[in-house]
Amino acid sequence: MxxxxxxxxxxxxxxxxxxxxxxxxxxxxxxxxxxxxxxxxxxxxxxxxxxxxxxxxxxxxxxxxxxxxxxxxxxxxxxxxxxxxxxxxxxxxxxxxxxxxxxxxxxxxxxxxMNGRIISDRTRAGLAAARDRGRRGGRPTVMTPERIAIARRMRADKETWQTIATTLGVGMSSVRRALADDDDAHEVEDLTPVAQAS
CATH class of the missing domain: 3.40.50.1390 (Resolvase, N-terminal catalytic domain)
Incomplete structure (x- = not known):
């Protein structure tokens, strides 16, 4: 048929x-x-x-x-x-x-x-070059350090996630993720042992 x-x-x-x-x-x-x-x-x-x-x-x-x-x-x-x-x-x-x-x-x-392999090789090479320059793969974040600081202050003032996102002109999930990542980074810093003077 x-x-x-x-x-x-x-x-x-x-x-x-x-x-x-x-x-x-x-x-x-x-x-x-x-x-x-x-x-x-x-x-x-x-x-x-x-x-x-x-x-x-x-x-x-x-x-x-x-x-x-x-x-x-x-x-x-x-x-x-x-x-x-x-x-x-x-x-x-x-x-x-x-x-x-x-x-x-x-x-x-x-x-x-062959075309698929070329694209895959180029992607791997691009990610490796980005890592060598200290960058991770993926889209750049919209949450700059300045925006994170503003979001943190607004959150401390009991503003809602939606209000913060609207004020910064970004998505609500971006705000939540950025603050969560920032909290994780601060926790790592807090756990770093400080050398005591003898």
Whole structure:
């Protein structure tokens, strides 16, 4: 059985043209998704993958309809192959039912894997360089020492977490986390033994 999957990325696009092309290519059943920048859920794809059985063919108009990156596409197609399901794109040489298409898939998979390793290596190198400069990975904190001092004074004056956050222009969780971290740092300092004069 040939099973089609379609997706449009904005509400003003029409699924009809993709569906017509898939039906003309022999798709018996078609699953579809409409997604926007705010809504990236793909329940249609989930249902499609659950519907597919061994010896079926998943047919798409183009690979960017199936996944948001080549790595995403390769992962999905690899999972399909493990289930004895073939994959074909109408507008690209992706066709695991043929020797040439299978070769093309393996080349793309190798490039996706290499790209993933390059990104991983760069991330590790960047974090190592940041550690060497005395910085931790992740986003910089919005709670500067000055803001922490203000928050501590306001908290001592019995101000609510919401009032403090609004005053400083940051999220309430940022204030709570910063003061908790600051308290932990002070506890460590307090536990440091002080040398006594003999």
């Amino acid at each position: 040939i099973v089609g999957y379609t997706r449009v990325s904005t509400l003003d696009q029409n699924l009809g043209s993709q569906e017509d092309a898939l039906r003309a290519a022999g798709a018996d059943t078609i699953f579809s998704d409409k997604s926007t920048g705010k809504n990236t859920a793909r329940p249609g794809l989930r249902r499609c993958l659950e519907h597919l059985r061994a010896d079926d063919v998943l047919l798409v108009y183009s690979t960017d309809r199936l996944g948001r990156s080549m790595t995403d596409v390769v992962n999905i197609v690899t999972e399909l192959q493990e289930r004895q399901i073939q994959f074909r794109s109408l507008t690209e040489p992706f066709d695991t039912t043929t020797a040439g298409g299978e070769l093309f898939f393996h080349i793309c998979a190798a490039f996706a894997q």
